[in-house]
Amino acid sequence: MLRQAIGGQRGAVILGAFLLALHQATEALIPVLIGVMIDETELSSLLSWLGVLAGVYVVLSFSYRFGGRIAEGSAERAAHDLRLRVVRRVLHAGGGAEDGRLPGALTTIATEDVRRAGAVNLVVAVAAAGLSGLAVGTVVLLNTSLPLGLLVLLGTPALAWLGHLLAKPLERRSSTEQERAAHASGVAADLVAGLRVLKGIGAEQAAVERYRRTSRDSLAATMRAARAQALQNGLVLALTGLFVALVAYIGARLAQEGTISLGQLVSSVGLALFLMGPLHLLAWVNSELAQARASAARVAEVLAAPPAVAPGSTPAPSPVQGSVRLRGVRLGGLDGLDLEVRPGELLGVVAPDPAAASALLHCLGRSADPLGGVVELDGVDLTGVDPAALREAILVAAHDADLFEGTVLENLGAHTPAALAASGADEVIDSLPEGGQSLVGERGNSLSGGQRQRVALARALAADRPVLVLHEPTTAVDAVTEARIAAGLREARPGRTTILVTTSPALLAAADRVVLVDGGRVAADATHAELVHESDTYRTAVLA
Amino acid sequence: MSAPERHLLPVATPARTRSAVRELVRPHRRLAVYGFGVMVVATATGLATQPLLGWVIDLVAAGEGALLPPIALLVVVALAAGALTALGLAKVAQLGETVLAELREHFVARALTLPLEQVERAGSGDLTARVTADVSRVADAVRSALPELARSALTIVLTLGALALVDWRFFVAALIAVPVQVLTARWYVRHAVPLYAAQRTAAGAQQQQLLETIGGAPTVRAFLRHDEHLGRVENRSLAAVELTMRGLRLAMGFYSRLHIAEYAGLAAVLITGFLLVRNGQASIGEATAAALYFHSLFGPVNTALALLDDAQSATAALARLVGVTDLPLPAPAAHVEPSGEAAVEVRGLGHAYVTGRPVLHDVDLVVAGGERVALVGASGAGKTTLAKLIAGLHTPTGGKVAARGVGMVTQEVHVFAGPLAEDLRLAGPDATDDELRRALSLVGALDWAQALPDGLATVVGEGGHRLTPAQRQQLALARLILADPEVAVLDEATAEAGSAGARVLERAIDRASDGRTTLVVAHRLTQAASADRIVVMDGGRVVETGTHAELLTAGGRYAALWRAWSDGRS
Missing domain, CATH: 1.20.1560.10 (ABC transporter type 1, transmembrane domain)
Known part of the structure; x- marks a missing residue:
């Protein structure tokens, strides 16, 4: 996965790594040049060294500027590509990527995890930079003096390792502290989200108290983390100071023996301090790589998720007559269901067991395949048909289908006055300030529940599929409108097959025929009026 | 928009x-x-x-x-x-x-x-x-x-x-x-x-x-x-x-x-x-x-x-x-006690969410202590607005509302993230575990609540155990019981559960409102039929009031609604 992320941007990664490496190399030269110039006794040569320093600065500045830009840019583009792949996988007609993952968790994968996985491009470039800084510093030091070089060479990694060792328990702790802190902000957002509920029962003060407790817990936790962090910072500072003292001492002894010059002593002290920089970079690379690996694993898991239904190769029947047939279907609440829907029929299905209703909807929309038995459209077994092609023929409009941000008309997809009238969405449009051009907000939030449901129904009707399956389309609609919808459904679907999975008597009364699914099979098959008279189960299910 | x-x-x-x-x-x-x-x-x-x-x-x-x-x-x-x-x-x-x-x-x-x-x-x-x-x-x-x-x-x-x-x-x-x-x-x-x-x-x-x-x-x-x-x-x-x-x-x-x-x-x-x-x-x-x-x-x-x-x-x-x-605390709305026997008293009430677009006009309504009143009307008739004004969730732009202690179950069913017991204790901070169980059992929720992985300590809501829409509504009613208001205002509490779960919820509503003055925003007309009095609203006004039988005889708007409803169930 990470290799793929780099592979897509190989040129940019190599160029970025080269430039950032160049930047670190020039950074390493600055303390060296300072040492050289401190030692200088001739003004003219000092000035030419300043010229050299200027040249180094030009290279340093440009390599950093463009190296950083190129490396970070490649990380961003890699994340963008991964993000689109994740979304494409989630939306894939075969489904299956969402199984066992909440939308929020998947969204985090499509934002945070792809960012971390993509950042591997930057990490590689920074690793090159760190190694280059380390190499230049080492070469200069070893050239100056073998013992001093070795001291710095061995001492700095030891120091970095000590710092890492000190940071380790802290990192573990800080992640739990962060969770606590996030919990406090989560609780606050949750209370605000439930503001109306709180006010309805006058529970504001209790909620304030509850938040205060959470906040205090979180404060105690963050204080512990902050103290540990402060201690670690102090220790690292002290260790670095002791190391500098050691380098200064050894360097001064060497200078006294005449092994190195004064300028070289200054350079060595400067380099000892500078080398902490590349080492920190490498430590950062290490921890980022671990995170990138974990994130990439999560992304890969989504991309590789098995589809919920197998892809098929049989073409969907064309033109679709609209006869639907289920034989011995077993899944969830269905236990050998046999059902035949004639072309053009308006069929009501009453399933008091919600599991049976949802299994039926899954089979018809191919979001799941039956464990046993066959579902056919015009005699073609659905499991052989590509799910996307099938959905051109059959539309299953879920009870809780989402609306999307945009105008009412954009949500409908097609402007069909007949669909608007039949669903009662025409009244919704009339009541909105800008009619069909009104924005519905995220997930249709700015509409009321009843308005949302009518627009969703209009969308299902406007899609005009040969077979339409509607699940409880009127639960949030008032009785008058529901009666109007029931009366208009047939007209909105002339000659087309419509299956109503509902317990609403108003809708069932409008159906040509109603089947009662009980115990996973069809228990009764008649008109609504007949069933009301004949079946106790039906009466209980439909008439409250 | x-x-x-x-x-x-x-x-x-x-x-x-x-x-x-x-x-x-x-x-x-x-x-x-x-x-x-x-x-x-x-x-x-x-x-x-x-x-x-x-x-x-x-x-x-x-x-x-x-x-x-x-x-x-x-x-x-x-x-x-x-x-x-x-x-x-x-x-x-x-x-x-x-x-x-x-x-x-x-x-x-x-x-x-x-x-x-x-x-x-x-x-x-x-x-x-x-x-x-x-x-x-x-x-x-x-x-x-x-x-x-x-x-x-x-x-x-x-x-x-x-x-x-x-x-x-x-x-x-x-x-x-x-x-x-x-x-x-x-x-x-x-x-x-x-x-x-x-x-x-x-x-x-x-x-x-x-x-x-x-x-x-x-x-x-x-x-x-x-x-x-x-x-x-x-x-x-x-x-x-x-x-x-x-x-x-x-x-x-x-x-x-x-x-x-x-x-x-x-x-x-x-x-x-x-x-x-x-x-x-x-x-x-x-x-x-x-x-x-x-x-x-x-x-x-x-x-x-x-x-x-x-x-x-x-x-x-x-x-x-x-x-x-820094926002100033709103002056505590001078709490007006309704006069006499009434538990809720509404006089000349008007309201507009947006200036110039009033949604309620000159509404008068008196609800006696212990009475059960149903608000009926098409979407947009002003039922929810009236309910919210009575519950004190909004301040009316005109007229007067007086009510004894009100608790309201709103259309928004929110489950607070955290243990289930903590959610309930928002409504009754001092409630004992037994009281929580009693409230849950009254709304028919005790069985599933105890069957949750950690019982009442199970973390629910955002990021926790997911409850069904019907369970959320039962929870809202259990909170109402724990908050124990004199007047209960219930807004379309059964609407989203789908018809199948509606009966269970209607029973829960009856239990939760038992012994309280109750104002129900009725979605299912069966809820209205069993009320002591029905108030029919249209275009932000009260257009009819009376019992189920009276309104059917009057042959007005309610009778037409009932026909549309019962036609389907003939």
């Missing part, structure tokens, strides 16, 4: 934000003085390193052998600076975290007591964004940006001071870098602040789109809107990437300009050192100390300047928090 009607919650002025910070810090000023004092001493101690190194150089240059004193002092300085820094950082963090906790508690306390109409006018996203994004932005600043900034600023000031102590001419030479740095910082902040604000907006829009597309994936698949949604995600993602790249170009340009300042200052300090040493006005050790001082300034200067925009955006976030905490 309602964009022109948006009235975002207020934002504090910069002056008020500063004084709010002073007010927050004032109770802890001893801690503040102590913490910052220690930091100053710690930084100053650390700055002794360079002159000590200079001393070593001078000793070597003079050919003297006694290296021990400066080296020993270097060791002492290292240990003291480390210890003092640890102490100072801990104290500063204690101050920051305590103040932060108090700020967020004030904010949440104020946010939860805001009048609902104010929150709704602003859009619920406004308050949510402040309570999440703004609080965490301020927290990040308190935890990382501000201490870093303070430490860097302290290091810069003290280093420049130390440079002046070595020789004032080094200080003057170092100042050459300052104009470039000041200009660069101003240029950067001017461009960075709006750019980063745009970046956050783009990131939010992308997040929103992903949530919508991923959460709505089944719908996208069913309606074959795959390409459209992929396109939307791609556009938002590209916009975010583009803004990030612009931010990057800006930051990289910023560092380039700072490199110019670094070079100019370093060259000036080195030339000054050379001239002073040549004229015998400074030792080579002093020149070294000066050069090392200046070189050690690069890090803190870059850090401080780069953090300016973090500090700026945290200040903006803080201003949005203070804007809310």
Whole structure:
């Protein structure tokens, strides 16, 4: 996965790594040049060294500027590509990527995890930079003096390792502290989200108290983390100071023996301090790589998720007559269901067991395949048909289908006055300030529940599929409108097959025929009026 | 759509934000003085390193052998600076975290007591964004940006001071870098602040789109809107990437300009050192100390300047928090007791959410103690508005509402994240476990509640165990029982559960409202039929009142509704 992320941007990664490496190399030269110039006794040569320093600065500045830009840019583009792949996988007609993952968790994968996985491009470039800084510093030091070089060479990694060792328990702790802190902000957002509920029962003060407790817990936790962090910072500072003292001492002894010059002593002290920089970079690379690996694993898991239904190769029947047939279907609440829907029929299905209703909807929309038995459209077994092609023929409009941000008309997809009238969405449009051009907000939030449901129904009707399956389309609609919808459904679907999975008597009364699914099979098959008279189960299910 | 009607919650002025910070810090000023004092001493101690190194150089240059004193002092300085820094950082963090906790508690306390109409006018996203994004932005600043900034600023000031102590001419030479740095910082902040604000907006829009597309994936698949949604995600993602790249170009340009300042200052300090040493006005050790001082300034200067925009955006976030905490508490609505036997008394009530578009006109309604009244009408008739006004969730724009203690179950069913028992205790903070179980059992929820993985301790709501819509509504009714109001207002509590679960819920409603004066916004007409009295609303007015039988006989609007309803069930 990470290799793929780099592979897509190989040129940019190599160029970025080269430039950032160049930047670190020039950074390493600055303390060296300072040492050289401190030692200088001739003004003219000092000035030419300043010229050299200027040249180094030009290279340093440009390599950093463009190296950083190129490396970070490649990380961003890699994340963008991964993000689109994740979304494409989630939306894939075969489904299956969402199984066992909440939308929020998947969204985090499509934002945070792809960012971390993509950042591997930057990490590689920074690793090159760190190694280059380390190499230049080492070469200069070893050239100056073998013992001093070795001291710095061995001492700095030891120091970095000590710092890492000190940071380790802290990192573990800080992640739990962060969770606590996030919990406090989560609780606050949750209370605000439930503001109306709180006010309805006058529970504001209790909620304030509850938040205060959470906040205090979180404060105690963050204080512990902050103290540990402060201690670690102090220790690292002290260790670095002791190391500098050691380098200064050894360097001064060497200078006294005449092994190195004064300028070289200054350079060595400067380099000892500078080398902490590349080492920190490498430590950062290490921890980022671990995170990138974990994130990439999560992304890969989504991309590789098995589809919920197998892809098929049989073409969907064309033109679709609209006869639907289920034989011995077993899944969830269905236990050998046999059902035949004639072309053009308006069929009501009453399933008091919600599991049976949802299994039926899954089979018809191919979001799941039956464990046993066959579902056919015009005699073609659905499991052989590509799910996307099938959905051109059959539309299953879920009870809780989402609306999307945009105008009412954009949500409908097609402007069909007949669909608007039949669903009662025409009244919704009339009541909105800008009619069909009104924005519905995220997930249709700015509409009321009843308005949302009518627009969703209009969308299902406007899609005009040969077979339409509607699940409880009127639960949030008032009785008058529901009666109007029931009366208009047939007209909105002339000659087309419509299956109503509902317990609403108003809708069932409008159906040509109603089947009662009980115990996973069809228990009764008649008109609504007949069933009301004949079946106790039906009466209980439909008439409250 | 309602964009022109948006009235975002207020934002504090910069002056008020500063004084709010002073007010927050004032109770802890001893801690503040102590913490910052220690930091100053710690930084100053650390700055002794360079002159000590200079001393070593001078000793070597003079050919003297006694290296021990400066080296020993270097060791002492290292240990003291480390210890003092640890102490100072801990104290500063204690101050920051305590103040932060108090700020967020004030904010949440104020946010939860805001009048609902104010929150709704602003859009619920406004308050949510402040309570999440703004609080965490301020927290990040308190935890990382501000201490870093303070430490860097302290290091810069003290280093420049130390440079002046070595020789004032080094200080003057170092100042050459300052104009470039000041200009660069101003240029950067001017461009960075709006750019980063745009970046956050783009990131939010992308997040929103992903949530919508991923959460709505089944719908996208069913309606074959795959390409459209992929396109939307791609556009938002590209916009975010583009803004990030612009931010990057800006930051990289910023560092380039700072490199110019670094070079100019370093060259000036080195030339000054050379001239002073040549004229015998400074030792080579002093020149070294000066050069090392200046070189050690690069890090803190870059850090401080780069953090300016973090500090700026945290200040903006803080201003949005203070804007809310400063809102005056609404005058406690003079609680009017209804006259006589009545539990609810409504006179000449009118209401408009948007000026000029009234949704209720001149409504009169008196509900007697213990009476059960059903509100009936088509969507948009004003039922919910009347219910909310009676429950005191909104303040009417005209007329009068008087009611004894009211509790309302609203259409929004929210499950509070956390253990189930904690959710219930919001309504009855002192309720015992037995009382919780009794409330759950009354609404028929005890069986499933006890069957949850950890029983009543099971974490529910966002991120926890998911409850079905019917279970959420039972929970809302159990809360009502625990809150135990005299008057219960119930708004469409069965609507979303689907007809199958409706009966179970209707029984729960009966139990929850048992012994209370009850006002039901009836969705299913069966709820109305069993009420003591039915109030029919249309176009924001009460058009009929009476019992089920009376209204059927009257042959008006209710009778027509009932026919439409019962036709389907003949």
